[in-house]
Amino acid sequence: MLALDRVSKTYPNGVQALARFSAEIRQGEIVAIIGGSGCGKSTLLRAIAGLDRASSGTVTLDNEAIASPHAKIGIIFQEPRLLPWLSVADNIGFGLADAPATERREKVARALERVGLAEKAQAWPRELSGGQAQRVAIARALVPQPEVLLLDEPFSALDAFTRRDLQDHLLDLWADTRPTLILVTHDVDEAVVLADRVLVMRPRPGRLFDQIEINLGRPRDRNSPLFENFKRSVLTSLDRSLDRSVPDRDATQGPGQAMWW
Amino acid sequence: MISDAPVLQQSSEPAEGAAAPSRLARYARPMLGVLLPLTVALGWEFLVWLGWSNGRLVPPPSRVFATITDLARSGELVRHIAATLWRVGLGFAFGVVAGTLLGAISGYWSLARRLLDPTVQALRAIPSLAWVPLFILWLGIFETSKIVLIAVGVFFPVYLGVMGAILIVDRKIVEVGRTFRLSGPAMIRRILLPAVLPAYVVSLRVGLGLGWMFVVAAELIGASEGLGYLLLDGQQLGKPAQILAAIVIFAILGKLTDWLIEIAAAPFLRWQDAFGRTKGA
Numbered sequence: 022m023l024a025l026d027r028v029s030k031t032y033p034n035g036v037q038a039l040a041r042f043s044a045e046i047r048q049g050e051i052v053a054i055i056g057g058s059g060c061g062k063s064t065l066l067r068a069i070a071g072l073d074r075a076s077s078g079t080v081t082l083d084n085e086a087i088a089s090p091h092a093k094i095g096i097i098f099q100e101p102r103l104l105p106w107l108s109v110a111d112n113i114g115f116g117l118a119d120a121p122a123t124e125r126r127e128k129v130a131r132a133l134e135r136v137g138l139a140e141k142a143q144a145w146p147r148e149l150s151g152g153q154a155q156r157v158a159i160a161r162a163l164v165p166q167p168e169v170l171l172l173d174e175p176f177s178a179l180d181a182f183t184r185r186d187l188q189d190h191l192l193d194l195w196a197d198t199r200p201t202l203i204l205v206t207h208d209v210d211e212a213v214v215l216a217d218r219v220l221v222m223r224p225r226p227g228r229l230f231d232q233i234e235i236n237l238g239r240p241r242d243r244n245s246p247l248f249e250n251f252k253r254s255v256l257t258s259l260d261r262s263l264d265r266s267v268p269d270r271d272a273t274q275g276p277g278q279a280m281w282w
Numbered sequence: 283m284i285s286d287a288p289v290l291q292q293s294s295e296p297a298e299g300a301a302a303p304s305r306l307a308r309y310a311r312p313m314l315g316v317l318l319p320l321t322v323a324l325g326w327e328f329l330v331w332l333g334w335s336n337g338r339l340v341p342p343p344s345r346v347f348a349t350i351t352d353l354a355r356s357g358e359l360v361r362h363i364a365a366t367l368w369r370v371g372l373g374f375a376f377g378v379v380a381g382t383l384l385g386a387i388s389g390y391w392s393l394a395r396r397l398l399d400p401t402v403q404a405l406r407a408i409p410s411l412a413w414v415p416l417f418i419l420w421l422g423i424f425e426t427s428k429i430v431l432i433a434v435g436v437f438f439p440v441y442l443g444v445m446g447a448i449l450i451v452d453r454k455i456v457e458v459g460r461t462f463r464l465s466g467p468a469m470i471r472r473i474l475l476p477a478v479l480p481a482y483v484v485s486l487r488v489g490l491g492l493g494w495m496f497v498v499a500a501e502l503i504g505a506s507e508g509l510g511y512l513l514l515d516g517q518q519l520g521k522p523a524q525i526l527a528a529i530v531i532f533a534i535l536g537k538l539t540d541w542l543i544e545i546a547a548a549p550f551l552r553w554q555d556a557f558g559r560t561k562g563a
């Protein structure tokens with residue numbers, strides 16, 4: 022289980038990006054974090070990844086505090102961030118440098134097959150389309166079999182068709198080992214398609230505003246009335262989160278936070 | 283198959299242009315570069331042949347060529363070239379090793395940069411030839427002082443190139459290394475060095491150019507052999523053809539060694555998605 026306990030982040034310039042964010046995320050759960058710009062969702066993700074340290078509060082994975090990048094936590098960024106001097110296959114195998122060569126080769130071959138890029142194994146990253154490059158990034162993050170996979174607006178730079186395709190693809194890959202997925206997005210559709218639970222954040226300072234369970238079976242039909250209903254409730258919550266006259270909901274505050282005011 | 287070294291093989295390149303360039307075009311393009319010097323040389327030859335100039339101070343190409351063949355036949359030329367190449371090679375090697383090491387340390391480790399870089403930059407501001415009297419006092423007039431002078435010339439562009447390139451490596455790529463928990467040395471080997479390689483090659487070429495510059499300075503100051511000595515000898519004995527011969531050989535050797543660096547590096551830079559490579563190799 023991934024536990025976030027009153028995670029706060031204040032940048033050196035005094036901007037408070039994140040204020041006392043608490044949440045508990047079950048192993049294998051898919052959580053989408055959504056919110057207006059500047060609500061600290063990327064800051065939160067970077068704290069979970071161990072790339073930045075929280076100013077206060079703790080991130081713990083299975084009772085282990087996370088302060089620096091951890092083997093069980095993988096991350097996919099908004100850009101593919103492939104290493105341009107490595108072939109596609111070597112990019113995917115980047116996290117397996119310590120594994121024996123044969124094992125590494127097998128895992129990379131399987132991952133290439135799984136993301137449908139087997140024939141691109143020896144291509145350079147510059148020869149890939151945006152969608153292909155992001156699939157390589159997904160494969161690279163999944164190959165070391167992380168328990169938690171963080172995704173920072175991973176499909177926002179892609180066109181609508183490619184995005185939809187990759188969302189389905191991601192669920193398909195997720196089903197293999199069922200890691201915890203934490204997805205930062207600003208796309209309501211994407212949140213409802215993928216997530217078991219949507220956390221809505223509100224900005225200045227970034228904090229948790231609301232959470233919505235998406236009780237829909239998979240695969241989800243994007244055109245069903247139920248899907249539309251969930252979309253509408255997420256949108257409503259998102260709208261309210263940006264409305265300054267709406268007070269924070271105390272129900273969503275974590276334990277130990279209920280009485281802070 | 284899987285390794286950290288840049289991969290050499292490459293899958294099908296996106297087809298550039300419809301038809302393959304004709305054989306004529308393939309050989310004609312490099313020849314374009316020869317056109318200008320050849321025209322000038324032939325033009326001068328022609329003018330001297332017409333008698334419009336006696337060509338005493340500026341000897342025509344045929345006379346320069348004759349000087350080169352004379353020197354070659356007597357075995358003099360090989361001796362001078364070997365001496366100069368040896369000095370440049372050794373000075374370049376020392377300069378590159380020192381420049382790369384210190385540049386990498388300063389680039390990667392900010393404390394080292396704060397300690398080291400101001401001093402190095404101050405030393406860089408000294409015209410390197412100003413060291414000559416001191417080097418001669420310290421190291422004598424023979425090989426050591428010459429090689430050290432060349433190494434100093436090579437050191438600065440390499441140091442600056444490596445450090446500067448490391449400092450501007452994309453943070454996003456470094457972060458990929460961090461998420462895979464690379465140690466310091468692994469970060470340098472697997473992320474930083476490949477990322478700076480294109481800039482490194484450029485700094486090596488600049489360094490080599492300075493190496494050739496400084497070998498002339500070193501040999502003009504006091505040498506009994508070497509191409510720089512040929513220059514000086516030509517001046518003192520009034521043999522402009524010999525000076526021009528040495529200059530032509532400098533040009534050829536400089537271009538040749540520069541080209542060697544370029545082709546040695548090319549296989550490691552095939553991954554680049556850069557403006558230059560779209561123009562066809």
